[in-house]
Amino acid sequence: MSERLIKVLIVDDEAIVRNGLKKIINWEKIGCTICGEASNGKEALDKINELFPSIVLLDVTMPVMSGIEVLAEVHNNPKNYPGNPQFIILSGYSDFDYAHKAINYGAKGYLVKPVDEDILEEKIIALANEVRLESETNTLRTKSNKENLAKKFSQMFLFGAVDDAFNPEEDSNDTFRVAFISPVLCGCEGQLQSLKFAIEHSFKFCKFIYFSMEAEMILVLKNEEDFSVEHNFNALCKALQKKGSIAAIGKSGKGLQGALDSYNQAKKLYSRLFFFENIPFITEENTDSKTILPQKPTPSEDVNLFSCIGDLVxxxxxxxxxxxxxxxxxxxxxLKTSTKTADQVKKICMAFIVELSNQIRTKHPEKELTAVSAMDLVNLIYSQNYFDEMIRIVSDYTNGLAEAFTSNSSNSTILKVIQYVKSNYNTDLKLEMLGNLFNCNSAYLGKKFREYTGVPFNTYMDIIRIEKAKNMIATTDLKIYEISKLVGYSNTDYFYLKFKKHTNMTPKEFKASQAKTQG
Incomplete structure (x- = not known):
């Protein structure tokens, strides 16, 4: 069936009765499924909280705890049984007192054993329909309430004032905590539905609303302890398979003004998310204050960043x-403790690499320098999501320049490998195969290759292939999927991903830009 199956729990102290009830009705045909069974009242209560059945077929006379006692417990303590199960009593007694008590405690039916299977089936179908209707009504009501609340919070955050969105009587003493979540760092750019699903799954036991504001996802949590918030954000990172920071979380605050204060703090933290790679989320408590609250800029700040190039050379x-x-x-x-934004830091690092390369090449024109030029790394730097990823590229490139000044004989091997890669870039090259071909250990070859070129082997392969692809796109009428295969990518989707990472454009966008240039 297309609709969800209603879960049914069978409770009876006689195994033969439980087995019979499972067989006398085609449960799936009527839109139900047996989720479990219990042999006494206490076990029934445990199963209700464990399995969350919508319907319970309940015997009256059982050991440990009777069916009437089960009904009384659920009726009197509804918060302890959030699944809100509906009960049908199956009893060997036609006693009016039993039936009266059962109905008073909310039972939806009282059937005397041996049960007529047609009557039981008819009763279950009717009750299952009631359950579905109630569920749909609650879902719509909850969704509508959440949507209205999300609009009000969004308006309050946008205009920066509680009374711009809420009436005074809507305020409360509830505690709120607000988080900014980055769809890009979650790997969900353009796939917000995946992020929404992960949020709903990770925070399913919390009271929360979420909504988009500009390019970010805003999550508002209500009356959640700090340890619970951190636990659920760790679960979100695990669900998304992300290790770097994906969110910034403000402090808890009382009432709607507290929610606004938490939002403003989270927003401030969010602007520094780029600088934190090794923690799943950032708060004021788990981060370095110098990075979160950067120092005021000095007039010579930019100059100082480049004044070291002479010593570096x-x-x-x-x-x-x-x-x-x-x-x-x-x-x-x-850089990390400056007031620079992520984009500004990236531009500084790009300029830093280009200037360093120019000074080295000007001073030593005779040197065979790294195989990857500084300009090839510009787009790679700009595509990095985290600060330390970018710094590693700068460091590897600088060490690669230094490698050109050594007399290490391994350089001749690396040069041969690079030449072979340039000639065979469109084949499935692996370090293991190259190690066998050039008689050296693949791990050692990978290390020396990175030291010499400034980038890992796989990144170098991508750079070579994308440059070849750019040339083909600009100079031929070949289809994108044909070019993808010609440069060594058997999967066209993967080729699109790599091309955009290295050029900040899709192949089609690049082709259009070339057409405009030539036009």
Whole structure:
């Protein structure tokens, strides 16, 4: 059936009765499924909380706890049984007192054993329809309430005032905590439905609403303890298979003004999300205050970032990796604690690499420098989601320049490998195969390749292939899928992904830009 199956729990102390009830009705045909069974009242209560059945077929006379006692417990303590099960009593007694008590405790029917299967089936079908209708009504009501509430919170956050969105009587002493979630860092850019599903699954036991504001997803949590919020955000990262920071969370606040304060703090934290790669979310408590609250800029801030290039060139010439590492680390700290935005930092690093490369090439035109040019890395830097990913590219590239100044004989092998890769880029090249071909350990070859070129082997392969693809797109009438295969990508979707990562354009957008240039 297209509609969901209604879960039914069978409770009777006689196994023969339980087995008979499972067989006398074609449960799936009437839109139901047997989710479990219990042999006494206490076990029934445990199963109700474990399995959340919608309908319970309940015997009256049982050991440990009777059916009437089960009804009384659920009726008197509804918060302990949030599934709100509906009961049909199956009893060997036609006693009016039993029936009267059962109905008073909310039973939807009282049938005397042996049960007529047609009457039982008719009763269950009617009750299942009631359950479905109630469920649909509650879902629509809840959805409508959440949508209205989301609009009000969105308006309050947008205009920055509680009374712009809520009436005074709508305020409360509830505690709110607001989070900014990045669809891009979640890997859900253009796929918000996937992110929504992950949020609903990860926070299913919380009271919350969520909605989009500009490019971000806003999550508002109500009356949740800090440990619960952190636990559920860890679950969200696990569901999305993400290790870096994907969200910024403000502090808890009382009432609607507290929610607004939490939003403003989360927004401030969110602007620094780029700088945190190793934690799933950031709060004021779990981050370095110098990074979250950067220092005021100085007039010479930009100059200082480039004043080290002269020293860096000297250390590159003598292959002093220790001092090269120190300079890169100093620049890392200066950038991370500056007031620069993510885009500004990326542009500085791009300019840094280009200027360093120009100074080295101007001073040593005779040198065979790294196979990957500084310009090839510009788009790669800009596509990085986290600060330390970008710094690793800068560091690898700088160490690769230094490698060109060593007398290490392994360079000749690397040059041969690079030449072979350039000639065979459209084949399925692996480090293991190249290691066998050039008589060296694949792990060692990968390490030396990265030191020499400044990028990992797979990244270098992508750079070579994408450059070839760009040339084909610009100079031929071949289809995109044909070019994809010609440059070594058997999967066209994967080719699209790699092309956009390295050029910030899809192949079709690149072709259109070339047509405009030539036109």
């Amino acid at each position: 000297k250390y590159i010439e003598i292959y002093d990796l220790e001092n090269i590492g120190k300079i890169i680390q100093e620049q890392r700290e200066a």
